[in-house]
Amino acid sequence: MVDYIQIAWQGLVSGFAYALIGLALVMVYKTARILNFAAGTMAGISGFLAHWWAAENDMPFALAIIFALIMTAVGTYVIERLTVRPLIKLGDFLPIVIMTLGVEELLANVSLLWWGGSAQRYRVPGDIDRINWIIGDFRLNAWHVVVAGTTFVTLSIVGYVINQTELGLGMKAFAEDQDAAKLMGVKESTVSIWTWVLSALVGGVTGIVYAPVLFLQQDYMNIIFIKGFVAAILGGFLSLSGGVAGGLLLGELEAFTIKWAPREFAAALPVVIVFVVLLIRPHGLFTREKGHERV
Amino acid sequence: MTTENQQAQTAVERAKIPLPRFLKKNHYFGFLGILLVYLLAGTYSAYSLTIMSTIIFAIIGASLIVVFGMAGQLTLGHTIFVAGGVFLSANITMEWSRGLETELPVAFAVMFILGLIVGFPSLRVNELYLALATFAVAFVGVQVLFEWEQFTGGGSGKPVGKLEFFGREFSRGPTLVRIALIIMLFTFWVVGNFQDGRTGRAWNALRTSETAARASGLPVAWLKILCFAIGGGLAALGGVLYAHTLRYAIPENYGVNLSIIVVLALIIGGKHRLMGAVLGAAYVKWLPELSRDVQEYEGLIYGGTLIILTLIAPDGLVGMFEWAAERIKSYKKSQDGENLETQIAASDTAPLKSEYLSSIGSDTSRGHLVVNNAAVAFGGVKAVDDVSFEIPAGAVTGLIGSNGAGKTTLFNAITGHVKGATGEFILDGKPVSGKPIHMRALAGIGRTFQNLNLHDDLNVLEHALIGLDRTTNYSRIAESFRLPWVLREEKKAHFVAAELLDHMDLLEYWDEKVEDLPYGLQKRVDVVRALASNPGILLLDEPAAGLPTAEALEMMQKVQEYAKHISAGVLIIEHNVELVADVSERIIVLDAGKTIADGTPEEVTRNEQVIAAYLGT
Numbered sequence: 001m002v003d004y005i006q007i008a009w010q011g012l013v014s015g016f017a018y019a020l021i022g023l024a025l026v027m028v029y030k031t032a033r034i035l036n037f038a039a040g041t042m043a044g045i046s047g048f049l050a051h052w053w054a055a056e057n058d059m060p061f062a063l064a065i066i067f068a069l070i071m072t073a074v075g076t077y078v079i080e081r082l083t084v085r086p087l088i089k090l091g092d093f094l095p096i097v098i099m100t101l102g103v104e105e106l107l108a109n110v111s112l113l114w115w116g117g118s119a120q121r122y123r124v125p126g127d128i129d130r131i132n133w134i135i136g137d138f139r140l141n142a143w144h145v146v147v148a149g150t151t152f153v154t155l156s157i158v159g160y161v162i163n164q165t166e167l168g169l170g171m172k173a174f175a176e177d178q179d180a181a182k183l184m185g186v187k188e189s190t191v192s193i194w195t196w197v198l199s200a201l202v203g204g205v206t207g208i209v210y211a212p213v214l215f216l217q218q219d220y221m222n223i224i225f226i227k228g229f230v231a232a233i234l235g236g237f238l239s240l241s242g243g244v245a246g247g248l249l250l251g252e253l254e255a256f257t258i259k260w261a262p263r264e265f266a267a268a269l270p271v272v273i274v275f276v277v278l279l280i281r282p283h284g285l286f287t288r289e290k291g292h293e294r295v
Numbered sequence: 296m297t298t299e300n301q302q303a304q305t306a307v308e309r310a311k312i313p314l315p316r317f318l319k320k321n322h323y324f325g326f327l328g329i330l331l332v333y334l335l336a337g338t339y340s341a342y343s344l345t346i347m348s349t350i351i352f353a354i355i356g357a358s359l360i361v362v363f364g365m366a367g368q369l370t371l372g373h374t375i376f377v378a379g380g381v382f383l384s385a386n387i388t389m390e391w392s393r394g395l396e397t398e399l400p401v402a403f404a405v406m407f408i409l410g411l412i413v414g415f416p417s418l419r420v421n422e423l424y425l426a427l428a429t430f431a432v433a434f435v436g437v438q439v440l441f442e443w444e445q446f447t448g449g450g451s452g453k454p455v456g457k458l459e460f461f462g463r464e465f466s467r468g469p470t471l472v473r474i475a476l477i478i479m480l481f482t483f484w485v486v487g488n489f490q491d492g493r494t495g496r497a498w499n500a501l502r503t504s505e506t507a508a509r510a511s512g513l514p515v516a517w518l519k520i521l522c523f524a525i526g527g528g529l530a531a532l533g534g535v536l537y538a539h540t541l542r543y544a545i546p547e548n549y550g551v552n553l554s555i556i557v558v559l560a561l562i563i564g565g566k567h568r569l570m571g572a573v574l575g576a577a578y579v580k581w582l583p584e585l586s587r588d589v590q591e592y593e594g595l596i597y598g599g600t601l602i603i604l605t606l607i608a609p610d611g612l613v614g615m616f617e618w619a620a621e622r623i624k625s626y627k628k629s630q631d632g633e634n635l636e637t638q639i640a641a642s643d644t645a646p647l648k649s650e651y652l653s654s655i656g657s658d659t660s661r662g663h664l665v666v667n668n669a670a671v672a673f674g675g676v677k678a679v680d681d682v683s684f685e686i687p688a689g690a691v692t693g694l695i696g697s698n699g700a701g702k703t704t705l706f707n708a709i710t711g712h713v714k715g716a717t718g719e720f721i722l723d724g725k726p727v728s729g730k731p732i733h734m735r736a737l738a739g740i741g742r743t744f745q746n747l748n749l750h751d752d753l754n755v756l757e758h759a760l761i762g763l764d765r766t767t768n769y770s771r772i773a774e775s776f777r778l779p780w781v782l783r784e785e786k787k788a789h790f791v792a793a794e795l796l797d798h799m800d801l802l803e804y805w806d807e808k809v810e811d812l813p814y815g816l817q818k819r820v821d822v823v824r825a826l827a828s829n830p831g832i833l834l835l836d837e838p839a840a841g842l843p844t845a846e847a848l849e850m851m852q853k854v855q856e857y858a859k860h861i862s863a864g865v866l867i868i869e870h871n872v873e874l875v876a877d878v879s880e881r882i883i884v885l886d887a888g889k890t891i892a893d894g895t896p897e898e899v900t901r902n903e904q905v906i907a908a909y910l911g912t
Contacts, residue, residue: 035423037430083602094369097426098562099605101371105555106598113591222551226434229427237424267438274428278419 002137015251016151021228022243024199038104040225046204047211076200122211129212236284306793337469356572358529364566366522367502372429375436376527378549380534388456406531414523433554440546452545492774503750512736565613646798660689662832662864669718680888693875696885741830759792762827832864
C-alpha cells in the first residue's frame with residue numbers, strides 16, 4: 001500500500017511540472033493561437049539565471065529568483081515585440097511557429113555557450129533538496145513539498161489574474177472570439193504581450209523549482225516542455241484547468257507505467273497518449289466538443 | 296477540325312502556355328551540377344565528409360519539400376525516418392550481411408509504412424498542433440531508440456557493415472560520394488516529378504485551402520497521409536547514406552536537434568524549390584567550414600538567419616534570388632520600352648467548338664437533385680429547417696432569401712461542408728448524403744464559395760487544372776517516374792484548361808497568381824475551378840456579389856453556356872433578384888430556414904409572402 005502511495009506521490013511531483021508548462025502553453029494558444037516552441041528553453045534559462053546570480057554572484061537565494069523572473073519577463077517582452085509581433089498582421093500562423101523555432105535554436109545555443117554542456121547542481125539554502133523524511137515506509141523529500149507548495153501558489157495567482165483582473169478579462173474575450181474582442185475595443189497587442197509574459201513567468205517558476213530535481217543542464221526543461229504539451233493535449237488545449245488536470249494525470253500514468261511496463265513502452269508513453277487522444281477524443285478528456293466551424 | 300485554317304490556333308498556342316515536357320531547363324542544370332560533383336569526386340578528400348553530409352541533407356531536404364513545402368504539413372519529427380534508415384542499414388549489413396540492394400528498398404518501404412502511421416494525426420489536428428505532435432514523436436523517438444537495445448544497440452550504438460552492392464564491395468571514399476549523388480538524383484527526380492504532376496498540384500491545393508481542395512474532389516485525407524509516407528521513405532534513403540558515412544549508428548545523433556536543423560535548413564534555402572534543399576544544405580554544412588569561430592556559434596547563426604529570413608524573405612534564399620531576377624527582368628523590359636502587356640489574339644472559333652472542349656460536351660442532361668427533409672441546427676438555432684425540393688436535370692434554379700435565411704447552410708449541407716446536417720440528398724439517382732465532401736464532389740456536385748476560397752500562391756491555370764484533376768488519368772506511381780503517358784495526359788489537361796479559360800475570358804491572366812487579381816476576376820476563377828470538374832450540378836454561391844450588373848450578367852451567360860454544353864444543372868444563390876429572375880427557370884425562396892415559395896420567377900416575385908419577407912416594400 002505504501003508502495004502505491006509512494007508512486008502516486010512521485011507521479012504528482014512530476015505531474016506538477018507538466019501541469020504548469022501545460023498551463024503556460026494553453027494560455028498563449030488560447031488567446032493568440034500560437035504555440036511557443038521556445039517555451040521550454042525560456043523556462044530553462046530562468047533556472048540558469050537564478051542559479052547564476054545565487055551561486056556565482058553570491059546573491060541571496062530569494063533575490064536571485066526575483067531577478068531571474070524579472071529578466072524572464074523583460075526578455076519575453078523583447079522577444080515577443082521583435083519576432084512575433086511583426087508577423088501577426090500577416091494573419092498566417094505557420095511563419096510564427098517557424099519564428100519561435102528560430103528563437104528556440106538561438107536561445108538553446110546562447111545557453112549552451114554561456115553555461116556549457118555539463119550538468120550542474122542547483123543549490124538551495126540548507127540543501128533541503130537532500131533532506132528526506134521517512135514516515136513509516138514512505139519517503140518524503142523536503143524539496144518536493146516546496147515544489148507542491150509553489151505549484152499551488154502559482155496556480156492560485158494565475159487563477160486570480162484570469163478571473164479577477166482586466167487582463168484576464170481581455171484574455172477570455174480573445175479566447176472566445178478574436179474579431180469580436182477587437183471590435184469591443186480590447187487592445188490585441190496589449191493582451192497578447194501580457195499573456196506571453198504571464199506564460200513565461202509560469203514557465204520560469206517551473207524552471208526554477210524543478211532545477212534541483214532535474215539538475216541544471218543545457219536542455220533540462222525540454223522534456224518537461226514535451227510532456228507539458230502532452231498534458232495540454234489531454235486537456236483539449238483550449239481549457240486552462242484541463243491542461244492542469246492533464247498534467248497531473250500524465251504524471252500519474254507515467255509513474256505507474258514505469259513501475260509495471262517495459263522501459264521501451266514507458267519511453268513511448270507520451271506519443272502513445274497523443275495518438276490515442278487525437279484518435280478518440282481530439283477535443284481532450286475534460287472538455288465538450290466545440291460547435292461547428294463555418295465555411 | 297480546322298487544321299487547314301492558319302489562324303485557328305488552340306488557346307494554349309495563343310497564350311503561349313508552356314506545355315509539360317519530359318526535360319525542362321531546370322533538369323539540365325541539375326544534371327550538370329550533379330555530373331560535375333560526380334566527376335570531381337576524389338579530388339577533394341579533405342572535404343569529402345562535408346560534401347557527403349551536404350548531399351545527405353539535400354536528400355532529406357527534398358523529402359521535406361514533399362511534406363512541408365508542398366503539402367504544408369510542418370513536421371518536426373522527420374529525423375525518425377532518417378534514424379530508421381540508419382538503423383535498418385546497420386542491421387541489414389551486420390545481421391543479414393546484405394548490401395545496398397536490400398538496404399535501400401527495405402529502408403524506403405519500412406519508413407513509407409511508418410510515414411502512414413506518423414501522418415495520421417495530421418487528419419485530426421490543425422497545423423500548429425501537428426508541429427508539436429511531430430515534435431513529440433521526434434523527442435520520444437530518440438528515447439525509444441535508446442531503450443530498444445536489440446535493434447539499436449542502446450546508448451552505445453551499433454556498427455555499420457560493409458558498403459556492398461550485390462556482393463561487390465566498394466571503398467568508402469569517392470565511391471560513396473558517387474553513390475550518394477545517384478541516390479540524390481533519384482530523389483530529386485521523384486520529388487520534381489511530383490511537383491509537376493497532379494499529386495503535387497493537389498498537395499499545393501490542400502496547403503492553400505483545404506476546404507476548397509475537398510470541394511474539388513481531392514482526397515485530402517489520403518493526400519496528407521501520403522505526403523508523410525513518401526517524405527518518410529525518401530528521407531530513409533538519406534539515412535542509409537548517413538549510416539555508411541558515419542559507419543557507426545548511435546541513437547543520440549538523431550534527436551530533436553537534427554529534426555530542427557533539417558527544417559531550418561530547408562526554410563533558409565527555400566521550401567518550395569529543390570534548389571532550396573541544396574542551398575539550405577550547403578548553408579548549414581559549409582558555413583562551419585569557414586572558421587572555428589563560426590563553428591562555435593553555429594546554432595546562433597542558424598537561428599538568427601532563420602529569424603531574419605522569416606521577417607524579410609519567407610521563401611528563403613531561393614525566394615530572394617527569384618525576387619531579384621524578377622526585378623532585373625522587369626527593369627530590363629521597361630528599359631527596352633517593351634510592352635509588358637502582350638495582347639492575346641482572339642480566336643475565330645468559339646472555345647466551346649474547339650477540339651478539346653467539344654469532346655467534353657454531352658447531350659444527356661444531368662443534375663437531377665432531390666433534397667428531402669434537409670435540416671441543419673447550430674445549437675438551438677435551426678438554420679435549415681426541413682427543406683425539401685426536387686430539381687430536374689439540366690435546369691437553372693435560383694435560391695433566394697434574406698441574409699441568414701439558410702441558403703449557404705443549405706449548400707453546405709448538400710456538399711457536406713457542414714457537420715450534423717440531416718436529410719437525404721440524391722443526385723442523378725445516387726444518394727450522396729453521408730458521404731465525405733470529396734466523394735460528393737466526385738459524384739458530380741461542383742460548388743463555388745460565397746467568400747472566395749481560392750488557392751493563394753497558385754496561378755489561374757493551376758486552378759483550372761485542380762478542377763480537372765479527376766479527368767487526368769494516370770497513377771501516382773507513373774507520375775513519380777514521369778512515364779510517357781503522364782505527359783500526354785498533362786498536355787491534354789493543359790489544352791482543356793486553356794480553352795476553358797478562354798471561354799470565361801480569363802486566358803490573358805493565366806499565369807497571374809490569384810491573389811493579385813481584382814475581385815471580379817477572382818470570382819470567375821472560382822467558377823472556372825468548379826466548371827473544370829465537369830459537375831452534374833453546379834452550386835453557385837453569390838457568384839455576382841460585388842460585381843456591376845452588366846458584368847455579372849455577362850459572366851452568368853458564359854456559365855450558362857458552358858453548363859448547357861456539358862448538360863449540367865445549375866443552382867444559384869443570389870441577392871440580385873433581377874439577375875436571378877433573368878437567368879433561372881424557377882426560383883425557390885427560403886426564409887428562416889424554411890421554403891416559403893417555389894415557382895417561376897413571375898410567380899415568386901408576385902407572391903405576397905415573399906414580398907413581405909424578402910423583397911420588402
